[in-house]
């Protein structure tokens with residue numbers, strides 16, 4: 001009886017083990033299948049194998065042949081190993097003759113990989129130097145990362161009509177067919193800027209300036225995301241490069257340089273401006289905004305944020321994503337219209353900005369109602385003492401619904 | 416051999432009771448460390464755990480030295496001799512006194528007290544433990560040495576060296592710079608000569624050798640104390656007042672003695688955003704990644720930006736960053752300026768700018784060199 005019992009136990013254990021193995025094998029197969037199918041996805045905006053500009057093309061031209069060579073060798077080695085394992089498996093045959101060393105074979109097998117690696121090395125170095133070239137730069141943009149969004153500032157460059165510095169965030173607008181040099185740095189921790197369709201990734205490190213070339217062949221939106229783990233909302237630190245034709249880019253510049261226009265008196269937007277001045281200007285700059293007494297309004301993010309910065313909202317509605325390019329400013333149909341546009345018609349649609357009809361009211365209102373609920377951030381006013389009185393991210397400001405109504409009307413004027 | 420000695424000490428040292436207290440002390444110490452690492456802020460818990468470690472540590476020492484207070488333990492019966500006279504109780508008493516005096520005077524005194532007290536406790540505990548290890552006094556003494564010499568020798572050597580070095584430092588700070596150099600060349604040669612003498616004459620009397628060494632060491636310590644009494648030399652007093660390393664003077668240089676060499680070399684060359692060069696009386700900026708000389712530089716708000724000033728003109732110059740003004744109190748405004756030291760031709764210095772707000776209209780931020788008119792670089796903060 002006792003004996004019987006143990007056997008039962010044994011069988012159950014074996015069954016359980018087999019079940020586990022089935023599950024493991026099943027999940028591995030599932031994972032492999034998913035990855036294989038994912039490789040065929042057509043809508044994969046961050047696909048490294050689909051270069052959309054010369055720098056990414058240079059990388060692609062290197063990685064594809066290397067990948068092919070490595071793939072062939074990998075398959076060959078695997079097949080040979082499997083054949084050897086099967087052919088020479090233990091069938092009770094006597095131990096074969098043992099030999100030691102074969103100089104000719106060993107030297108050959110050392111030289112062949114060395115040659116392959118040398119060839120790969122030569123091309124890799126050429127690529128590295130090509131990608132590091134800055135002498136042919138046509139345009140400069142300073143890129144500054146912070147938890148958890150990117151800021152772009154365009155120094156004065158008269159040849160592009162940039163007669164005043166432009167400052168924006170989230171969406172990097174560049175002229176297509178132009179060699180743009182990003183001068184990257186960070187205000188807090190290390191981030192990494194990566195638009196896979198346009199170039200490889202480059203870290204943004206506090207106290208250092210790293211150079212990153214990008215160039216887009218054709219107008220369009222190219223997505224990317226921060227690729228250096230940078231804290232709580234790293235996954236929500238996204239960005240887009242928006243390439244416009246040269247003519248459209250000039251229009252974009254002109255719009256960014258347009259002076260501030262305060263909303264007309266007795267409008268909802270005007271009331272929104274007042275709320276904004278009371279609630280938002282301690283972090284957010286709106287260029288050209290003036291107080292009733294005519295003094296310019298200068299934001300003080302340095303006093304309120306750990307990073308010392310918050311997005312400049314002067315032309316918020318000229319971009320179409322917000323909060324680290326995590327949320328859409330455009331509602332679904334308008335977004336599809338712009339993002340799905342053909343290269344030729346894309347520019348005009350992008351320059352249209354965000355109109356009242358197209359605004360993604362839900363997300364923008366949600367953001368104003370309680371930003372940390374939409375994007376995890378260290379912005380709890382109750383914990384301010386432990387962070388030296390400064391936030392990481394935008395706090396919940398406890399606005400009333402009527403304030404939010406007014407603010408949305410006001411923000412819509414910031415085109 | 417080594418293993419045998421270990422086994423000997425092991426069995427002779429860890430009586431059953433001491434293992435228990437040793438365990439508690441160890442656990443307490445680990446909890447204390449973890450507590451400090453994880454919770455840190457609350458001092459009460461840390462204090463309690465530290466107290467526990469101290470108390471059980473003391474008990475461990477007591478139990479160890481009395482071999483659990485048990486007559487049956489090996490060795491207790493063996494030691495019938497009276498304990499040797501020792502200076503350790505006195506050191507312990509001095510330590511305790513210093514500890515108490517320190518609590519009302521200065522933490523340093525407390526620290527000395529704690530060190531003296533701990534040293535006395537450890538030494539005393541091991542001493543009394545070893546004296547009861549066996550009836551053979553010589554063996555007991557060797558047991559003590561085996562345990563404590565590896566700790567005593569390095570500690571005594573380090574303390575001795577420290578005293579000599581501090582004495583040297585006090586002397587050099589008090590006397591004139593060039594006299595100091597000569598004095599120590601002479602002193603160094605003397606030490607070398609005496610050392611050579613000792614090694615070529617191994618037959619010298621032991622007493623004489625010790626006498627020479629003691630007199631020499633005492634002489635240096637005495638001179639050091641005298642030096643400390645005299646105080647640091649006048650130019651160093653001035654240099655201190657002038658703000659030694661952090662010296663900041665943005666106009667013509669009025670100070671004379673501050674140490675201007677430490678900041679001259681810039682090692683952080685790879686983290687430089689912009690070089691500002693003074694060449695043939697002209698000020699130009701070269702910005703990383705931007706081709707050609709610039710007359711304006713654009714740097715992001717609230718972002719530490721390193722710029723390096725290189726003086727390639729004849730004469731001493733400094734770079735001054737005029738960064739507008741800031742409110743100190745609600746109605747007092749203060750100019751914000753930052754500057755490098757005056758540096759001679761061929762030198763460079765770094766300035767780290769962190770500008771929180773854009774310039775007011777009509778009052779741009781600038782980089783200029785005093786004494787050089789018409790040359791300025793504009794700093795734009797968007």
Ligand SMILES: [Cu+2]
Nearest residue numbers: 191226230237
């Ligand atoms: Cu990041």
